[in-house]
Amino acid sequence: MGRPDAFLIDPGQDSQSILESLIQSPGYQHDYASPFPPATEVRAWGIHGRWRIDAIHPGLFEASTAETARAEIDVWANDQDWTDPEFSQPADAIQRLGTIYSLLDSGPVLKLHNPPREAEHDYGFVTGSLGFHEYIVIDxxxxxxxxxxxxDD
Structure with a gap:
């Protein structure tokens, strides 16, 4: 699980404008397969997750809830086919999940409806074979x- 990224917003903007600004931000353009750069370095590759950035637009984000997001992330983190029946996350992973879960309560939650397979970039297949779940929380x-x-990557 990647780290949550935070972006400063103008709280007076409507959600559509906020999402447009997010998608255009170089900080949103990450493949989630490469290491995250230091905060002082920004990469602008034209991709996000598995997809070309030009395939992502505000209309792909749909309203969700903190409860729904927590449930989906919990299943993703704990109920994978590769885990043994007695598997449990290590304490540091549980702590990170707790931090993520608390962020979900800080405002409206939007879920990215993943673009179609034909929008994947050249090596997009390496990211998200066990699922790619993206949530935006506007505080x-x-x-x-x-x-x-x-x-996963």
Whole structure:
């Protein structure tokens, strides 16, 4: 599971404008297969997750809830086909999940409806073979948008 990314937003903007700004941001353009660059380095590759960035638009984000997101991430983290029946996440993973789960309560939650397979970039197949789950949380009180991605690489 990647780390949650936070972006500063103008809380007075409508959600559509906030999503447009997010998608255009170089900080949103990450393949989730490569290491995250230091905060001082921004990569602009024209991709996001498995897809070309030009395939992602605000219309792909649908309203969700914190409860739905928690349930989906929990299944992704704990109920994979490769796990043994007695498998449990290590304490540090449980702690990271708890931090993610608390972020989900900080504002409206939107879920990315993944683009179609034909929108994948050249090596997109290496990301998300066990699922690619992306949630956006808009915290207008703190002027922050959180991008939460649960995926494998």
């Amino acid at each position: 207008r009180i703190l002027g922050t948008l959180h991008v939460i991605v649960a995926s």
